[in-house]
Amino acid sequence: AQTVTQSQPEMSVQEAETVTLSCTYDTSESDYYLFWYKQPPSRQMILVIRQEAYKQQNATENRFSVNFQKAAKSFSLKISDSQLGDAAMYFCAYRSAHAGGTSYGKLTFGQGTILTVHP
C-alpha cells in the first residue's frame, strides 16, 4: 500500500519570503500522480499543483513550484513571494495511474502541514 508522509506539522514564513514544504511517499509503482492541495481555514480544499511521475520536468504554477525527486520519492512544494492568503493547511497526495482494483481513483493523503504567514 502507498503511504504519504509530511514530516512538518507546522511551518511559518514571513510575507514575501520563500518557504518549502516537504513530502515523501512510498510506493512500488512506477506510474502515478502527485498533488498538493490547499485547505484554508473553514474553506474548501483546492488543488495547488500536480505532477505526473513520468515527467522529469518539475511542475510550476505561478508562485508555486515542486521539486520532484522520483528516485528519492520526494515531492516538496516551494511557495515564492508568500502572501497572507497562502496561510492554510497543505496536503500532499498520491494517486496511482493504474485503473481498476482497490487503487481506483484513490487519493492517499499525508497528515498535512499548517502554514502560517506573518505580515
Next chain:
Amino acid sequence: ETGVTQTPRHLVMGMTNKKSLKCEQHLGHNAMYWYKQSAKKPLELMFVYSLEERVENNSVPSRFSPECPNSSHLFLHLHTLQPEDSALYLCASSLAPLARSTDTQYFGPGTRLTVL
C-alpha cells in the same frame, strides 16, 4: 467555489439519530467520493462512485450508507453513529472514471459532524 456543494455545513446528532449528508456537483463529472477528515489524521477515503456505481468501499462500518442516485448527487446516510465518528466529511468529484489520467478531484466545503 469549486462547483461542489455540501449540505448541511454543520450537523450535531445523537447516537440514536438518523441523518443524511448531501453532496451535489455542478461540473458534469462522472465520479464522486466521500472522505473523512479527523483531527491529526490524514484524509481517509470512504467510498467511490463511478457512473453511479460504487467501485470502492474502504472497509467502512455499515452505520455509514452511501447512495448515488445520479452522477450529480451523492448522499451519505448516517445511523447509530459513535462519538469517534465526529469529523469533517468531505465530498469530491472528478471527471474521468479511469485512474489513468491527471484527473483532478474537486472538493466540497465539507460537513462538520458532531456525534454526542
